[in-house]
Amino acid sequence: MAEPVSGPQRAALRTTDVAVESGYSVQQVRDLERLGVIPPAARSSNGYRSYTPLHVHALRAYRGLAGAVGPVTARQMLAELRTGTIAEAASAINTVHVRLAREREEVLHAQQALRAIQAEANTPEFEQDSDAMTITELAGALNVRPSALRFWEQEGLVTPERVTSLRARRYGLSAVRAANIVAALRGAGYGIPAVRGIMGSLHQLDGREGTQRILQQRLDRIATRTVALLRAGADLAAVITAAQEPTPT
Template sequence: MESRNSHRLRTVDVARRAGCSVQQVRNLERDGVLPPAARTASGYRIYDESHVRSALAYRALAAGTGPVEGRNLVRAAHAHPGAGLFALLDAAHARLDKERRELELAKEAARAIALEPIGDAQPSDAMSISELADALGVRPSTLRHWDAEGLVRPARGAAREARRYSPDDVRDARIVHQLRLAGYRIPALSALMPDLRGARRRDDVTAGLAARDATIEARSKALLEGAAALWALLSERAHTSEVTLRPAAPPAPPPYARTA
Protein backbone atom coordinates (compact mmCIF):
# COMPACT_ATOMS: atom_id res chain seq x y z
CA MET A 1 0.00 0.00 0.00
CA GLU A 2 1.40 3.41 -0.96
CA SER A 3 2.20 5.79 1.90
CA ARG A 4 0.71 9.26 1.88
CA ASN A 5 4.24 10.60 2.24
CA SER A 6 5.11 9.04 -1.10
CA HIS A 7 2.94 11.57 -2.91
CA ARG A 8 5.16 14.03 -4.75
CA LEU A 9 4.14 17.66 -4.29
CA ARG A 10 5.55 20.76 -5.93
CA THR A 11 6.34 24.00 -4.12
CA VAL A 12 3.18 25.57 -5.52
CA ASP A 13 1.11 22.60 -4.29
CA VAL A 14 2.32 23.10 -0.71
CA ALA A 15 1.72 26.85 -0.97
CA ARG A 16 -1.86 26.40 -2.13
CA ARG A 17 -2.76 23.84 0.51
CA ALA A 18 -1.09 25.77 3.32
CA GLY A 19 -2.54 29.12 2.24
CA CYS A 20 0.77 30.92 1.76
CA SER A 21 3.02 32.05 -1.08
CA VAL A 22 5.63 30.00 -2.90
CA GLN A 23 8.36 32.20 -1.46
CA GLN A 24 7.02 31.64 2.06
CA VAL A 25 7.29 27.89 1.53
CA ARG A 26 10.94 28.30 0.53
CA ASN A 27 11.54 30.59 3.53
CA LEU A 28 9.96 28.10 5.92
CA GLU A 29 12.18 25.34 4.57
CA ARG A 30 15.22 27.59 4.90
CA ASP A 31 14.31 28.35 8.54
CA GLY A 32 13.89 24.69 9.43
CA VAL A 33 10.11 24.90 9.86
CA LEU A 34 9.68 22.48 6.96
CA PRO A 35 11.88 19.40 6.72
CA PRO A 36 14.49 19.57 3.94
CA ALA A 37 12.83 18.75 0.63
CA ALA A 38 14.14 16.08 -1.66
CA ARG A 39 15.39 17.17 -5.07
CA THR A 40 14.92 15.84 -8.57
CA ALA A 41 17.91 15.25 -10.82
CA SER A 42 17.29 18.69 -12.31
CA GLY A 43 17.18 20.37 -8.89
CA TYR A 44 13.44 20.85 -8.39
CA ARG A 45 12.10 20.44 -4.84
CA ILE A 46 9.91 17.45 -4.03
CA TYR A 47 7.56 17.86 -1.06
CA ASP A 48 5.10 15.52 0.65
CA GLU A 49 2.30 15.58 3.22
CA SER A 50 4.66 16.21 6.12
CA HIS A 51 5.63 19.55 4.57
CA VAL A 52 2.00 20.58 4.22
CA ARG A 53 1.26 19.65 7.82
CA SER A 54 4.34 21.52 9.04
CA ALA A 55 3.32 24.66 7.15
CA LEU A 56 -0.25 24.49 8.46
CA ALA A 57 0.99 23.97 12.01
CA TYR A 58 3.32 26.96 11.73
CA ARG A 59 0.61 29.27 10.40
CA ALA A 60 -1.73 28.43 13.26
CA LEU A 61 0.96 28.60 15.93
CA ALA A 62 2.28 31.91 14.60
CA ALA A 63 -1.23 33.36 14.94
CA GLY A 64 -1.44 32.09 18.51
CA THR A 65 2.04 32.82 19.82
CA GLY A 66 3.81 34.98 17.23
CA PRO A 67 6.06 33.98 14.31
CA VAL A 68 9.26 33.50 16.33
CA GLU A 69 7.72 31.10 18.83
CA GLY A 70 5.71 29.45 16.07
CA ARG A 71 8.95 28.59 14.28
CA ASN A 72 10.50 27.30 17.51
CA LEU A 73 7.54 25.03 18.19
CA VAL A 74 7.52 23.39 14.77
CA ARG A 75 11.31 23.02 14.78
CA ALA A 76 11.01 21.36 18.20
CA ALA A 77 8.46 18.95 16.75
CA HIS A 78 11.01 17.95 14.12
CA ALA A 79 14.02 17.75 16.44
CA HIS A 80 12.62 16.91 19.91
CA PRO A 81 9.08 15.54 19.54
CA GLY A 82 8.80 14.73 23.23
CA ALA A 83 9.11 16.55 26.53
CA GLY A 84 10.87 19.53 24.96
CA LEU A 85 8.00 20.20 22.58
CA PHE A 86 5.36 19.66 25.26
CA ALA A 87 7.14 22.09 27.59
CA LEU A 88 7.07 24.81 24.91
CA LEU A 89 3.37 24.23 24.28
CA ASP A 90 2.60 24.28 28.00
CA ALA A 91 4.47 27.57 28.37
CA ALA A 92 2.52 29.12 25.48
CA HIS A 93 -0.79 28.08 27.04
CA ALA A 94 0.34 29.38 30.43
CA ARG A 95 1.12 32.81 28.99
CA LEU A 96 -2.31 33.03 27.39
CA ASP A 97 -3.93 31.97 30.66
CA LYS A 98 -2.01 34.68 32.50
CA GLU A 99 -3.12 37.31 29.98
CA ARG A 100 -6.72 36.18 30.37
CA ARG A 101 -6.57 36.43 34.16
CA GLU A 102 -4.95 39.86 33.99
CA LEU A 103 -7.69 40.98 31.62
CA GLU A 104 -10.35 39.93 34.11
CA LEU A 105 -8.63 42.03 36.77
CA ALA A 106 -8.48 44.93 34.31
CA LYS A 107 -12.21 44.68 33.65
CA GLU A 108 -12.97 44.92 37.34
CA ALA A 109 -10.62 47.86 37.87
CA ALA A 110 -11.62 49.85 34.79
CA ARG A 111 -15.33 49.34 35.44
CA ALA A 112 -15.24 51.43 38.60
CA ILE A 113 -13.32 54.28 36.93
CA ALA A 114 -15.46 54.31 33.78
CA LEU A 115 -18.60 54.88 35.83
CA GLU A 116 -17.36 58.31 36.92
CA PRO A 117 -18.51 61.03 34.48
CA ILE A 118 -16.12 63.87 33.64
CA GLY A 119 -18.38 65.79 31.29
CA ASP A 120 -18.70 68.68 33.75
CA ALA A 121 -14.96 69.11 34.17
CA GLN A 122 -13.40 72.40 33.07
CA PRO A 123 -9.92 73.06 31.62
CA SER A 124 -9.18 75.01 34.80
CA ASP A 125 -9.49 71.73 36.68
CA ALA A 126 -6.11 70.63 35.28
CA MET A 127 -3.60 69.39 37.84
CA SER A 128 0.13 69.69 38.21
CA ILE A 129 2.27 66.57 38.45
CA SER A 130 2.66 66.96 42.21
CA GLU A 131 -1.08 67.49 42.71
CA LEU A 132 -1.96 64.41 40.68
CA ALA A 133 0.72 62.34 42.41
CA ASP A 134 -0.74 63.32 45.79
CA ALA A 135 -4.28 62.52 44.63
CA LEU A 136 -3.28 59.06 43.41
CA GLY A 137 -0.90 58.32 46.25
CA VAL A 138 2.09 57.76 43.93
CA ARG A 139 5.41 59.50 43.43
CA PRO A 140 5.89 62.14 40.71
CA SER A 141 8.59 59.88 39.27
CA THR A 142 5.89 57.26 38.64
CA LEU A 143 3.88 59.73 36.55
CA ARG A 144 7.04 60.66 34.63
CA HIS A 145 7.60 56.98 33.93
CA TRP A 146 4.03 56.62 32.66
CA ASP A 147 4.64 59.63 30.44
CA ALA A 148 7.83 58.09 29.04
CA GLU A 149 6.00 54.82 28.36
CA GLY A 150 3.18 56.66 26.56
CA LEU A 151 0.53 55.62 29.08
CA VAL A 152 -0.45 59.12 30.24
CA ARG A 153 1.01 62.02 28.28
CA PRO A 154 -0.02 65.46 29.53
CA ALA A 155 0.18 68.45 27.23
CA ARG A 156 3.40 70.48 27.41
CA GLY A 157 4.01 73.68 25.48
CA ALA A 158 7.78 73.27 25.55
CA ALA A 159 10.29 70.65 26.59
CA ARG A 160 11.07 72.41 29.88
CA GLU A 161 7.50 73.47 30.66
CA ALA A 162 5.86 71.81 33.66
CA ARG A 163 3.38 69.05 32.99
CA ARG A 164 -0.31 69.97 33.30
CA TYR A 165 -2.80 67.12 33.48
CA SER A 166 -6.17 67.89 31.90
CA PRO A 167 -9.33 66.18 33.22
CA ASP A 168 -8.92 63.61 30.43
CA ASP A 169 -5.31 62.99 31.48
CA VAL A 170 -6.34 62.67 35.11
CA ARG A 171 -8.94 60.10 34.20
CA ASP A 172 -6.40 58.14 32.13
CA ALA A 173 -3.95 58.29 35.03
CA ARG A 174 -6.59 56.91 37.40
CA ILE A 175 -7.30 54.06 34.99
CA VAL A 176 -3.59 53.25 34.72
CA HIS A 177 -3.20 53.45 38.49
CA GLN A 178 -6.13 51.09 39.12
CA LEU A 179 -4.95 48.63 36.48
CA ARG A 180 -1.47 48.66 37.98
CA LEU A 181 -2.95 47.88 41.38
CA ALA A 182 -4.89 45.04 39.71
CA GLY A 183 -1.63 43.49 38.52
CA TYR A 184 -1.41 44.84 34.98
CA ARG A 185 2.18 45.34 33.82
CA ILE A 186 3.54 48.21 31.78
CA PRO A 187 3.88 46.27 28.45
CA ALA A 188 0.29 45.02 28.72
CA LEU A 189 -0.94 48.52 29.58
CA SER A 190 0.91 49.95 26.59
CA ALA A 191 -1.15 47.65 24.36
CA LEU A 192 -4.41 48.35 26.20
CA MET A 193 -4.40 52.10 26.81
CA PRO A 194 -4.80 53.19 23.16
CA ASP A 195 -8.19 51.44 23.26
CA LEU A 196 -9.17 53.16 26.50
CA ARG A 197 -7.65 56.63 26.06
CA GLY A 198 -10.24 59.32 25.66
CA ALA A 199 -13.19 57.05 26.46
CA ARG A 200 -16.06 58.96 28.07
CA ARG A 201 -18.60 56.23 28.83
CA ARG A 202 -18.51 52.85 30.46
CA ASP A 203 -19.44 51.28 27.13
CA ASP A 204 -16.29 52.73 25.54
CA VAL A 205 -14.06 51.17 28.18
CA THR A 206 -15.94 47.89 27.99
CA ALA A 207 -15.54 47.84 24.21
CA GLY A 208 -11.78 48.33 24.51
CA LEU A 209 -11.47 45.48 26.96
CA ALA A 210 -13.77 43.30 24.85
CA ALA A 211 -11.47 43.85 21.86
CA ARG A 212 -8.58 42.62 23.97
CA ASP A 213 -10.65 39.65 25.09
CA ALA A 214 -11.47 38.74 21.48
CA THR A 215 -7.79 38.86 20.58
CA ILE A 216 -6.88 36.46 23.38
CA GLU A 217 -9.70 34.11 22.39
CA ALA A 218 -8.56 34.09 18.76
CA ARG A 219 -5.00 33.32 19.84
CA SER A 220 -6.22 30.49 22.08
CA LYS A 221 -8.12 28.93 19.18
CA ALA A 222 -5.11 29.31 16.88
CA LEU A 223 -2.84 27.66 19.44
CA LEU A 224 -5.28 24.75 19.77
CA GLU A 225 -5.42 24.39 15.98
CA GLY A 226 -1.63 24.49 15.76
CA ALA A 227 -1.24 21.86 18.48
CA ALA A 228 -3.68 19.60 16.61
CA ALA A 229 -1.67 20.04 13.40
CA LEU A 230 1.54 19.17 15.25
CA TRP A 231 -0.09 16.05 16.68
CA ALA A 232 -1.21 14.99 13.21
CA LEU A 233 2.34 15.53 11.95
CA LEU A 234 3.87 13.46 14.77
CA SER A 235 1.25 10.71 14.41
CA GLU A 236 1.87 10.46 10.68
CA ARG A 237 5.61 10.33 11.25
CA ALA A 238 5.22 7.57 13.86
CA HIS A 239 3.00 5.56 11.51
CA THR A 240 5.48 5.95 8.66
CA SER A 241 8.34 4.81 10.89
CA GLU A 242 6.33 1.79 12.05
CA VAL A 243 5.59 0.74 8.49
CA THR A 244 9.25 1.24 7.52
CA LEU A 245 10.64 -0.72 10.48
CA ARG A 246 8.08 -3.53 10.43
CA PRO A 247 9.89 -6.78 9.45
CA ALA A 248 8.91 -8.33 6.18
CA ALA A 249 6.77 -11.44 6.29
CA PRO A 250 8.80 -14.63 5.93
CA PRO A 251 8.61 -16.26 2.52
CA ALA A 252 6.07 -19.03 2.10
CA PRO A 253 7.60 -22.51 2.32
CA PRO A 254 8.01 -24.30 -0.99
CA PRO A 255 5.25 -26.78 -1.82
CA TYR A 256 6.03 -30.41 -1.03
CA ALA A 257 7.13 -32.43 -4.01
CA ARG A 258 4.56 -34.88 -5.18
CA THR A 259 5.43 -38.53 -4.81
CA ALA A 260 4.54 -41.17 -7.33
Protein backbone atom coordinates (compact mmCIF):
# COMPACT_ATOMS: atom_id res chain seq x y z
CA MET A 1 0.00 0.00 0.00
CA ALA A 2 1.32 3.46 -0.87
CA GLU A 3 2.49 5.66 1.96
CA PRO A 4 0.32 8.73 2.54
CA VAL A 5 1.64 11.92 1.06
CA SER A 6 2.47 14.27 3.92
CA GLY A 7 1.18 17.79 4.19
CA PRO A 8 -2.18 19.39 3.46
CA GLN A 9 -3.97 18.50 0.24
CA ARG A 10 -3.08 21.83 -1.37
CA ALA A 11 0.48 22.12 0.01
CA ALA A 12 2.94 23.41 -2.57
CA LEU A 13 5.53 20.90 -3.78
CA ARG A 14 8.50 21.45 -6.04
CA THR A 15 9.20 19.19 -9.01
CA THR A 16 12.01 17.52 -7.06
CA ASP A 17 9.63 16.87 -4.14
CA VAL A 18 7.14 15.18 -6.45
CA ALA A 19 9.91 13.12 -8.04
CA VAL A 20 11.08 11.83 -4.65
CA GLU A 21 7.56 11.06 -3.43
CA SER A 22 6.42 9.35 -6.65
CA GLY A 23 9.59 7.45 -7.54
CA TYR A 24 9.89 9.10 -10.95
CA SER A 25 12.75 11.31 -12.11
CA VAL A 26 12.30 15.08 -12.44
CA GLN A 27 12.25 14.74 -16.23
CA GLN A 28 9.69 11.93 -16.07
CA VAL A 29 7.43 14.09 -13.89
CA ARG A 30 7.57 16.85 -16.50
CA ASP A 31 7.01 14.39 -19.35
CA LEU A 32 4.00 12.80 -17.62
CA GLU A 33 2.55 16.24 -16.97
CA ARG A 34 2.98 17.05 -20.67
CA LEU A 35 1.20 13.77 -21.57
CA GLY A 36 -1.73 14.65 -19.32
CA VAL A 37 -1.14 11.94 -16.71
CA ILE A 38 -1.31 14.66 -14.06
CA PRO A 39 -3.05 18.04 -14.26
CA PRO A 40 -0.87 21.00 -15.24
CA ALA A 41 1.07 22.38 -12.30
CA ALA A 42 0.42 25.91 -11.13
CA ARG A 43 3.09 28.41 -12.10
CA SER A 44 4.52 30.99 -9.75
CA SER A 45 5.37 34.52 -10.85
CA ASN A 46 8.94 33.45 -11.55
CA GLY A 47 7.78 30.51 -13.70
CA TYR A 48 8.50 27.64 -11.30
CA ARG A 49 6.08 24.74 -11.17
CA SER A 50 4.05 24.27 -8.00
CA TYR A 51 2.49 20.86 -7.39
CA THR A 52 0.21 19.43 -4.69
CA PRO A 53 0.09 16.03 -2.98
CA LEU A 54 -2.68 15.11 -5.40
CA HIS A 55 -0.13 15.12 -8.23
CA VAL A 56 1.90 12.56 -6.29
CA HIS A 57 -1.17 10.36 -5.82
CA ALA A 58 -1.92 10.61 -9.56
CA LEU A 59 1.63 9.58 -10.49
CA ARG A 60 1.59 6.62 -8.13
CA ALA A 61 -1.83 5.61 -9.45
CA TYR A 62 -0.48 5.85 -12.99
CA ARG A 63 2.42 3.55 -12.16
CA GLY A 64 0.06 0.84 -10.95
CA LEU A 65 -2.42 1.28 -13.78
CA ALA A 66 0.34 1.24 -16.40
CA GLY A 67 1.59 -2.02 -14.94
CA ALA A 68 -1.91 -3.49 -15.13
CA VAL A 69 -3.23 -2.26 -18.47
CA GLY A 70 -0.32 -0.53 -20.23
CA PRO A 71 0.67 3.15 -20.36
CA VAL A 72 -1.70 4.30 -23.12
CA THR A 73 -4.81 2.85 -21.48
CA ALA A 74 -3.61 4.08 -18.07
CA ARG A 75 -3.35 7.66 -19.34
CA GLN A 76 -6.85 7.49 -20.78
CA MET A 77 -8.27 5.98 -17.60
CA LEU A 78 -6.72 8.60 -15.33
CA ALA A 79 -8.12 11.40 -17.46
CA GLU A 80 -11.58 9.83 -17.21
CA LEU A 81 -11.25 9.20 -13.46
CA ARG A 82 -10.50 12.87 -12.87
CA THR A 83 -13.64 14.01 -14.69
CA GLY A 84 -16.20 11.25 -14.06
CA THR A 85 -18.44 10.36 -11.15
CA ILE A 86 -17.51 7.94 -8.38
CA ALA A 87 -19.82 5.32 -9.91
CA GLU A 88 -18.14 5.68 -13.31
CA ALA A 89 -14.68 5.49 -11.75
CA ALA A 90 -15.56 2.38 -9.74
CA SER A 91 -16.98 0.74 -12.86
CA ALA A 92 -13.82 1.49 -14.86
CA ILE A 93 -11.53 0.00 -12.22
CA ASN A 94 -13.79 -3.00 -11.74
CA THR A 95 -13.63 -3.62 -15.49
CA VAL A 96 -9.85 -3.96 -15.23
CA HIS A 97 -10.20 -6.48 -12.40
CA VAL A 98 -12.74 -8.46 -14.45
CA ARG A 99 -10.48 -8.40 -17.51
CA LEU A 100 -7.54 -9.74 -15.52
CA ALA A 101 -9.72 -12.45 -13.97
CA ARG A 102 -10.98 -13.46 -17.43
CA GLU A 103 -7.44 -13.67 -18.80
CA ARG A 104 -6.43 -15.83 -15.86
CA GLU A 105 -9.43 -18.11 -16.43
CA GLU A 106 -8.49 -18.51 -20.09
CA VAL A 107 -4.98 -19.64 -19.18
CA LEU A 108 -6.29 -22.06 -16.54
CA HIS A 109 -8.60 -23.60 -19.16
CA ALA A 110 -5.65 -23.91 -21.53
CA GLN A 111 -3.58 -25.63 -18.83
CA GLN A 112 -6.43 -28.03 -18.17
CA ALA A 113 -6.66 -28.76 -21.89
CA LEU A 114 -2.93 -29.33 -22.09
CA ARG A 115 -3.04 -31.78 -19.17
CA ALA A 116 -5.80 -33.67 -20.96
CA ILE A 117 -3.68 -33.84 -24.11
CA GLN A 118 -0.74 -35.12 -22.09
CA ALA A 119 -2.89 -37.77 -20.42
CA GLU A 120 -4.22 -38.96 -23.76
CA ALA A 121 -0.88 -39.05 -25.57
CA ASN A 122 -0.60 -42.17 -27.73
CA THR A 123 -4.12 -43.18 -26.66
CA PRO A 124 -7.01 -43.39 -29.17
CA GLU A 125 -9.48 -40.69 -28.26
CA PHE A 126 -13.16 -41.51 -27.93
CA GLU A 127 -15.50 -38.54 -28.25
CA GLN A 128 -19.24 -38.63 -27.78
CA ASP A 129 -21.56 -36.36 -29.74
CA SER A 130 -22.72 -34.76 -26.49
CA ASP A 131 -19.21 -33.37 -26.02
CA ALA A 132 -19.20 -31.54 -29.36
CA MET A 133 -19.76 -27.79 -29.60
CA THR A 134 -20.97 -25.59 -32.43
CA ILE A 135 -18.81 -22.72 -33.60
CA THR A 136 -21.13 -20.27 -31.83
CA GLU A 137 -20.93 -22.18 -28.57
CA LEU A 138 -17.16 -22.48 -28.67
CA ALA A 139 -16.67 -18.84 -29.65
CA GLY A 140 -18.86 -17.81 -26.72
CA ALA A 141 -16.96 -20.05 -24.31
CA LEU A 142 -13.61 -18.59 -25.43
CA ASN A 143 -14.89 -15.01 -25.68
CA VAL A 144 -13.74 -14.73 -29.29
CA ARG A 145 -15.56 -14.10 -32.56
CA PRO A 146 -16.61 -17.08 -34.71
CA SER A 147 -14.48 -15.53 -37.44
CA ALA A 148 -11.43 -16.08 -35.22
CA LEU A 149 -12.18 -19.81 -35.05
CA ARG A 150 -12.61 -19.94 -38.82
CA PHE A 151 -9.27 -18.15 -39.23
CA TRP A 152 -7.56 -20.57 -36.85
CA GLU A 153 -8.99 -23.41 -38.93
CA GLN A 154 -7.58 -21.88 -42.12
CA GLU A 155 -4.20 -21.64 -40.41
CA GLY A 156 -4.35 -25.30 -39.36
CA LEU A 157 -4.45 -24.54 -35.63
CA VAL A 158 -7.89 -25.98 -34.82
CA THR A 159 -9.63 -28.65 -36.89
CA PRO A 160 -13.41 -29.01 -36.45
CA GLU A 161 -15.64 -31.80 -37.64
CA ARG A 162 -18.55 -31.07 -39.98
CA VAL A 163 -22.13 -32.27 -40.18
CA THR A 164 -22.33 -33.78 -43.67
CA SER A 165 -25.79 -32.51 -44.60
CA LEU A 166 -25.23 -28.83 -43.68
CA ARG A 167 -21.43 -28.64 -43.72
CA ALA A 168 -21.78 -26.94 -40.34
CA ARG A 169 -18.73 -26.86 -38.10
CA ARG A 170 -18.77 -29.00 -34.99
CA TYR A 171 -15.91 -29.13 -32.50
CA GLY A 172 -15.14 -32.32 -30.61
CA LEU A 173 -13.09 -32.64 -27.43
CA SER A 174 -9.69 -32.50 -29.10
CA ALA A 175 -10.67 -29.43 -31.13
CA VAL A 176 -12.09 -27.69 -28.06
CA ARG A 177 -8.88 -28.38 -26.14
CA ALA A 178 -6.75 -27.11 -28.99
CA ALA A 179 -8.89 -23.97 -29.26
CA ASN A 180 -8.41 -23.27 -25.54
CA ILE A 181 -4.65 -23.41 -25.93
CA VAL A 182 -4.65 -21.29 -29.08
CA ALA A 183 -6.83 -18.66 -27.39
CA ALA A 184 -4.47 -18.44 -24.41
CA LEU A 185 -1.37 -18.21 -26.62
CA ARG A 186 -2.94 -15.52 -28.79
CA GLY A 187 -3.98 -13.66 -25.66
CA ALA A 188 -0.37 -13.80 -24.49
CA GLY A 189 0.68 -11.99 -27.66
CA TYR A 190 2.03 -14.89 -29.72
CA GLY A 191 1.71 -14.48 -33.47
CA ILE A 192 0.17 -17.09 -35.72
CA PRO A 193 3.51 -18.58 -36.88
CA ALA A 194 4.65 -19.03 -33.26
CA VAL A 195 1.31 -20.55 -32.25
CA ARG A 196 1.46 -22.89 -35.23
CA GLY A 197 4.90 -24.08 -34.14
CA ILE A 198 3.78 -24.64 -30.55
CA MET A 199 0.61 -26.48 -31.57
CA GLY A 200 2.58 -28.62 -34.00
CA SER A 201 4.93 -29.75 -31.23
CA LEU A 202 2.27 -30.53 -28.61
CA HIS A 203 2.50 -34.27 -29.11
CA GLN A 204 6.22 -34.20 -28.42
CA LEU A 205 7.39 -34.23 -24.82
CA ASP A 206 9.50 -31.08 -25.18
CA GLY A 207 6.66 -29.33 -26.98
CA ARG A 208 4.16 -30.04 -24.22
CA GLU A 209 6.60 -28.96 -21.53
CA GLY A 210 7.44 -25.80 -23.45
CA THR A 211 3.76 -24.92 -23.81
CA GLN A 212 3.26 -25.50 -20.11
CA ARG A 213 6.08 -23.07 -19.36
CA ILE A 214 4.57 -20.48 -21.67
CA LEU A 215 1.18 -20.78 -20.00
CA GLN A 216 2.74 -20.54 -16.53
CA GLN A 217 4.66 -17.43 -17.57
CA ARG A 218 1.37 -15.96 -18.78
CA LEU A 219 -0.19 -16.67 -15.38
CA ASP A 220 2.77 -15.05 -13.64
CA ARG A 221 2.44 -11.90 -15.76
CA ILE A 222 -1.28 -11.68 -14.99
CA ALA A 223 -0.50 -12.01 -11.28
CA THR A 224 2.09 -9.22 -11.53
CA ARG A 225 -0.42 -6.96 -13.29
CA THR A 226 -3.04 -7.73 -10.66
CA VAL A 227 -0.68 -6.85 -7.82
CA ALA A 228 0.22 -3.58 -9.60
CA LEU A 229 -3.46 -2.67 -9.74
CA LEU A 230 -3.92 -3.50 -6.06
CA ARG A 231 -0.93 -1.35 -5.10
CA ALA A 232 -2.46 1.58 -6.95
CA GLY A 233 -5.70 1.28 -4.96
CA ALA A 234 -5.18 3.93 -2.27
CA ASP A 235 -3.78 6.46 -4.74
CA LEU A 236 -6.60 5.82 -7.20
CA ALA A 237 -9.06 6.43 -4.37
CA ALA A 238 -7.35 9.75 -3.60
CA VAL A 239 -7.58 10.83 -7.25
CA ILE A 240 -11.23 9.81 -7.52
CA THR A 241 -12.20 11.48 -4.24
CA ALA A 242 -10.45 14.72 -5.16
CA ALA A 243 -12.34 14.77 -8.46
CA GLN A 244 -15.61 14.98 -6.52
CA GLU A 245 -14.52 17.94 -4.41
CA PRO A 246 -15.67 21.41 -5.47
CA THR A 247 -13.03 23.48 -7.19
CA PRO A 248 -11.77 26.21 -4.83
CA THR A 249 -12.56 29.73 -5.91
